[in-house]
Amino acid sequence: MSQISRRARVRQLADSVWPGRTVNGYANLIAARLRKLAEEGSTGMLPVSGHGDGAIFFRGGQVVYAESSRTALPGPRATGLDVFGLLPGEAPLADGEGHADETGLVPVRRASRLVGILEITELIIDALTELLSSESRYARFRPAEVLPVGQGRPIAVETLLTEVQRRHEVLRQLAVVVSPDTVVACDPSLDLPSAQISPTQWALLVRAGGATTPRGLATQLGRSVFGTTIEVYRLIELGLLVVPGRMAAAADGQDPGRPAAAMSFIRAVSGGRGSDG
Amino acid sequence: MILPEAGELLAPVMAIEGFRLGCLVDGSTGMVLASVQGQDAPAPPTAAAGAADVVHVLTLLNGKLATGEILEDVMITFSDSFFMIRPVDRDTEPRILLLVVADRHRTNLALAHRSIRELCASFPA
Numbered sequence: 131m132s133q134i135s136r137r138a139r140v141r142q143l144a145d146s147v148w149p150g151r152t153v154n155g156y157a158n159l160i161a162a163r164l165r166k167l168a169e170e171g172s173t174g175m176l177p178v179s180g181h182g183d184g185a186i187f188f189r190g191g192q193v194v195y196a197e198s199s200r201t202a203l204p205g206p207r208a209t210g211l212d213v214f215g216l217l218p219g220e221a222p223l224a225d226g227e228g229h230a231d232e233t234g235l236v237p238v239r240r241a242s243r244l245v246g247i248l249e250i251t252e253l254i255i256d257a258l259t260e261l262l263s264s265e266s267r268y269a270r271f272r273p274a275e276v277l278p279v280g281q282g283r284p285i286a287v288e289t290l291l292t293e294v295q296r297r298h299e300v301l302r303q304l305a306v307v308v309s310p311d312t313v314v315a316c317d318p319s320l321d322l323p324s325a326q327i328s329p330t331q332w333a334l335l336v337r338a339g340g341a342t343t344p345r346g347l348a349t350q351l352g353r354s355v356f357g358t359t360i361e362v363y364r365l366i367e368l369g370l371l372v373v374p375g376r377m378a379a380a381a382d383g384q385d386p387g388r389p390a391a392a393m394s395f396i397r398a399v400s401g402g403r404g405s406d407g
Numbered sequence: 408m409i410l411p412e413a414g415e416l417l418a419p420v421m422a423i424e425g426f427r428l429g430c431l432v433d434g435s436t437g438m439v440l441a442s443v444q445g446q447d448a449p450a451p452p453t454a455a456a457g458a459a460d461v462v463h464v465l466t467l468l469n470g471k472l473a474t475g476e477i478l479e480d481v482m483i484t485f486s487d488s489f490f491m492i493r494p495v496d497r498d499t500e501p502r503i504l505l506l507v508v509a510d511r512h513r514t515n516l517a518l519a520h521r522s523i524r525e526l527c528a529s530f531p532a
Contacts, residue, residue, distance in 0.1 A: 244413055244530075245502065248433060248440065251409060255438070257511075287408060293438060296452070299435070326473040327464075328500035330435075357436050364463075389428050395437035395456035 150352035151158055160268050161291050167191065167271060168287035176275035184257055194282025198257040200345065201258070202352045204250050256354040258290055259297045277379055290386050297356050301399040307366060309374070310345040310359045314338060314371045325368045329359055338371055363393060413441035419526050420505075421445065425513030427452050427488065430455045430506040434494065438505070448465040449488075449508055458492045465483070466501075487511050493523050495530045503530075 137148045161179065165188070167176065171191035178184050183198035186193055197203055301309065308314060327335070334347050348358035365371040413431045421443055428448040431440040437459035442451040445503060446464040458481075465478055478501060483490040489509045494501030505527055509519055 244410070244416070247410060248503070252433070252438075255409075285409060292428045292452075293409065296437070324473045326470045326475060330500055336470060354436070360436065364467065364470075367467060393463075394457070395459045396453065397438070399456045 134189055136347070155158065157218055160266060163268050163271075164193070164287045164291065172271065172273065173275065173277070174271055175227065175277070176271050178261045178271040180261075180265050181263060182260060185260045186258065186261065187277050187282060188280065189277060189284060193254075193258070193286040194277065194287055195279040196254050196257040196261060198260040200260050200268065201256045201355050203254040206295060245281070251285070252357060254283060255287075255293055255297075258355050259294050259301075259356055262294050262298075277396050296395075296398050300393065301323050301356070303393050303398065304359060304363055308344065308359060309364050310348075310355045311343050311344075312373055313343055314362055314366070315341045315374050325370060327368070331365055331370075334358065334361055334365060335370060337361065338365075341374065358403070360393070367380075368385045408441050409438060410440040414443065416526075416530070417441060417443045418508050419522065423507065423509055423519045423522050424506070424515060425510030425519075427510060428454055428506070428508040431456070431495070432459055432469065432504045432506055434459055434501050434504045447510070454490070454508060455482055455506060458490070462492060462494075462501065462504055480520075480523070482516070485512065489514055489516060491519065491523055493527050495527050 163176065167188055168191040173189045174187075176186045176188070177188060178198075179184070182198050184196065184198035184200075187195040195204075210234050316335060331352075333351060337347055337350055344359040344362045347353075348355040349356070362371060366373065410431070411493040412518045415502040417431065418427045420426060428442065428451060430451050432438070433440055434480050435454050438485055439455045442455070444451070461483070462478065462482055465481065469476060469478060472481075478494060480491065482525040488511050489507075491507045491509070493502040493505050495505055505523060507519070507523055
């Protein structure tokens with residue numbers, strides 16, 4: 131009689147029924163559902179629940195928007211006009227930007243538009259990274275002709291799934307040191323080294339205070355949880371933030387709160403283990 | 408492509424003699440925003456991830472040294488190719504990186520460097 135485990139047997143059966151659909155986690159089921167919606171050229175909304183609630187919006191089989199209750203929302207700029215190089219007239223003007231024309235729209239310079247689009251896209255992918263975690267489940271797809279999210283940012287499902295898988299791998303690497311929900315703090319007892327930091331890192335440091343998490347900081351600043359977790363990791367590398375639970379290690383001669391293993395983007399694309407969150 | 412709008416911005420690097428790959432990379436997350444490929448191009452996700460890692464290490468070095476300097480560019484020479492990385496905006500926080508890979512035997516490094524510098528200067532970030 132075969133000695134294979136029950137779990138392995140279930141996995142074999144699942145694979146044989148639907149290639150690519152495994153019992154490793156719900157994330158794979160959601161990925162399969164997204165691929166199906168893409169193939170069908172669907173337009174509408176896929177609600178997702180689990181660790182946090184959210185939804186993924188499709189137009190013509192491409193993802194145009196996503197939001198999760200556990201990540202920052204893209205805000206009013208994500209509703210569409212800016213995607214085509216125009217911001218609503220009421221949006222605050224950055225230095226060097228033009229003035230609203232008779233339509234109430236403001237032409238925006240090319241590169242600042244690119245950075246703006248990147249910020250919006252980053253928040254959408256951040257929400258997807260959260261929604262495609264192993265604890266998430268999808269509900270019935272709700273077809274709709276008109277989406278409540280404006281034009282959105284059409285991105286191919288496969289492109290998104292590849293990026294989400296890469297992010298899960300980076301987060302898996304970071305988890306040794308810090309996760310989006312790890313409490314981090316500025317420890318006033320530390321003799322802080324002199325260091326050069328970016329404006330983004332400074333914004334995180336001044337808000338870190340006694341104790342907070344990368345997710346909390348991201349929500350406060352309206353930024354990506356993934357990007358903020360990486361920046362917090364970098365501040366830990368610089369010795370400017372610590373993970374309080376790891377302070378005790380100092381007595382053993384180890385470096386307190388410092389990364390045990392370096393994060394590597396290249397390892398994330400070459401050694402990924404799937405998007406199982 | 409995550410940002411198809413960014414693809415058109417990469418067109419000038421394709422004119423570099425020996426051009427193999429051009430990528431715009433989000434340096435903070437390692438995400439490929441857009442890429443254009445020539446002959447014998449390396450895989451954009453791997454090349455972009457490597458570029459982001461290199462810049463991450465150099466930013467850490469700069470952070471530890473705390474000299475107030477800003478990373479301008481990185482030139483890497485392999486036996487057959489050049490990897491050239493340059494933050495698109497001259498800022499203390501290089502958000503978007505331009506990566507260009509070119510054939511070492513066909514590329515004039517000084518001219519390529521100049522083209523990349525001019526392209527980045529044309530991005531008014």
